[in-house]
Amino acid sequence: MNVLEVRELCKKYPKFTLSDVSFSVREGSIMGFIGRNGAGKTTTLKSILGIVHPDAGEIRYFGREFAGHEREVKQQIGFAGGAVDYYKRKPIRKLLDVTKTFYDNWDDDACRRYMDLFSLDAEKTPGELSEGMRVKLNLTLALSHGARLLLLDEPTSGLDPVSREELLDTFRFLRDQGIAILFSTHITSDLEKCADDITYIAKGKLIASEPMAAFLSRCKETGCGNTLDEIMVHFEKESLYEKAAE
Amino acid sequence: MKKLLSKEIRLAASPLSWIFLAATLMTLLPGYPILMGAFFVCFGVFHSFQNAREANDTLYTVLLPVKKTDCVSAKYVFTCFIQLIGFALMAVLTALRMTVLASAAPYVGNALMNATPLFLAFVLLIYAAFNGIFITGFFKTGYKIGMPFLRFGIATLLLVFAGEALHFFPGLAFFNTPGGERLGLQLGILAIAALIYAAGTLLSCRVAQKRFIRVDL
Numbered sequence: 195m196n197v198l199e200v201r202e203l204c205k206k207y208p209k210f211t212l213s214d215v216s217f218s219v220r221e222g223s224i225m226g227f228i229g230r231n232g233a234g235k236t237t238t239l240k241s242i243l244g245i246v247h248p249d250a251g252e253i254r255y256f257g258r259e260f261a262g263h264e265r266e267v268k269q270q271i272g273f274a275g276g277a278v279d280y281y282k283r284k285p286i287r288k289l290l291d292v293t294k295t296f297y298d299n300w301d302d303d304a305c306r307r308y309m310d311l312f313s314l315d316a317e318k319t320p321g322e323l324s325e326g327m328r329v330k331l332n333l334t335l336a337l338s339h340g341a342r343l344l345l346l347d348e349p350t351s352g353l354d355p356v357s358r359e360e361l362l363d364t365f366r367f368l369r370d371q372g373i374a375i376l377f378s379t380h381i382t383s384d385l386e387k388c389a390d391d392i393t394y395i396a397k398g399k400l401i402a403s404e405p406m407a408a409f410l411s412r413c414k415e416t417g418c419g420n421t422l423d424e425i426m427v428h429f430e431k432e433s434l435y436e437k438a439a440e
Numbered sequence: 441m442k443k444l445l446s447k448e449i450r451l452a453a454s455p456l457s458w459i460f461l462a463a464t465l466m467t468l469l470p471g472y473p474i475l476m477g478a479f480f481v482c483f484g485v486f487h488s489f490q491n492a493r494e495a496n497d498t499l500y501t502v503l504l505p506v507k508k509t510d511c512v513s514a515k516y517v518f519t520c521f522i523q524l525i526g527f528a529l530m531a532v533l534t535a536l537r538m539t540v541l542a543s544a545a546p547y548v549g550n551a552l553m554n555a556t557p558l559f560l561a562f563v564l565l566i567y568a569a570f571n572g573i574f575i576t577g578f579f580k581t582g583y584k585i586g587m588p589f590l591r592f593g594i595a596t597l598l599l600v601f602a603g604e605a606l607h608f609f610p611g612l613a614f615f616n617t618p619g620g621e622r623l624g625l626q627l628g629i630l631a632i633a634a635l636i637y638a639a640g641t642l643l644s645c646r647v648a649q650k651r652f653i654r655v656d657l
Contacts, residue, residue: 240656240657243502243503244502244508245499245502245503245656245657246656246657247653247654247655247656264506264507264508265505265506265507266505268503268504268505268506269505273503279496279499280495280496280497280499280500281451281495281496281497281500282495283495284451284495288450288451289451291450292446292447292450292451293504295443295446295447296443296447296504296505296506297505
């Protein structure tokens with residue numbers, strides 16, 4: 195079953211266009227969402243959450259259209275867009291106390307577990323935490339309400355190698371529990387460790403959306419590279435001299 | 441909506457929103473344009489908008505399991521909550537001035553507006569202007585507060601001027617009698633102002649929601 199289906203998503207800005215992006219995320223799978231900086235990963239994630247207003251496209255969660263079921267859908271998804279960037283001067287305890295009143299399935303034990311796992315102190319304010327620790331706080335919020343789908347924008351950026359490894363372990367554990375994860379990153383080595391599927395966009399256009407193994411073997415056969423890093427460089431490296439000549 | 445109001449009070453509200461409710465005491469000042477009390481109540485709410493913007497409250501709220509338009513409703517509910525507390529306090533003080541203090545010398549010889557039902561009607565019109573001009577202006581972008589507040593400030597000045605000038609027109613001096621005169625007419629005007637406030641607030645909330653749905657955060 196698909197927990198998320200995106201069909202022909204479009205968003206036009208004066209200097210950037212996201213055009214006809216389509217992909218789907220299966221229940222209990224990890225999908226890596228890759229592309230270089232400015233490719234449209236964050237715009238896509240924000241559009242499928244309504245944070246950005248898409249110009250066209252269909253977004254369905256758990257078989258239901260997002261537009262008419264925003265409240266119910268958001269009960270079942272978690273979003274972490276990098277570090278917590280709000281209420282930086284309020285104690286984390288207060289932030290958690292207010293946030294949990296909105297969720298039907300908020301799990302205090304899970305919240306405490308993730309707070310311990312990430313060594314977060316509830317008496318501190320987000321402003322007192324490093325960037326990496328604020329990423330962990332965002333993940334704690336996303337993981338504490340029994341979400342069936344996690345949408346994570348660059349969740350491993352700013353984390354030290356040990357925390358990254360712990361986080362990837364957490365993702366694998368959550369996948370085994372049937373939770374789907376869509377996470378964007380340009381640290382492709384993270385995806386090679388845990389992703390089942392891959393969606394790749396460049397300059398706002400979809401390049402591929404398929405199982406990771408199939409994508410890697412196709413690229414290997416066509417000489418595009420053996421790793422995600424090599425493949426991205428193959429598709430996107432532009433010669434400085436060519437650019438200057440344009 | 442109860443949860444969103446609680447969120448507004450616990451996270452987004454500036455202490456100044458509560459402190460500026462003390463400006464309702466201006467209702468008791470003789471020789472002062474007492475309608476400015478309503479402006480200061482709205483100025484207190486304005487500080488909560490500023491506070492929320494600096495704390496990135498809009499993004500936090502949009503990520504909660506609520507509709508994007510609920511962000512707008514939450515701000516309206518909080519604003520009306522503060523405004524109605526302010527109105528209740530001003531209504532009590534007005535009743536005090538119209539009864540116990542009706543014959544007090546400073547009020548009898550007061551050249552400026554006295555506290556009467558007409559004064560309360562103007563308070564509601566200033567509130568409606570805040571909701572219709574400032575809040576809808578704010579939700580055009582979700583972050584710009586300066587220009588919408590300036591527009592509201594100009595509208596308030598016009599309303600204060602109208603309120604203060606009204607009883608100087610021939611035949612309308614009764615509007616400023618400290619104990620209240622032609623109370624039926626004044627209460628009728630108050631009822632119409634209450635309707636304007638309610639309908640204006642609902643309408644402006646719809647407009648703000650429509651605007652905000654298209655805002656890219």
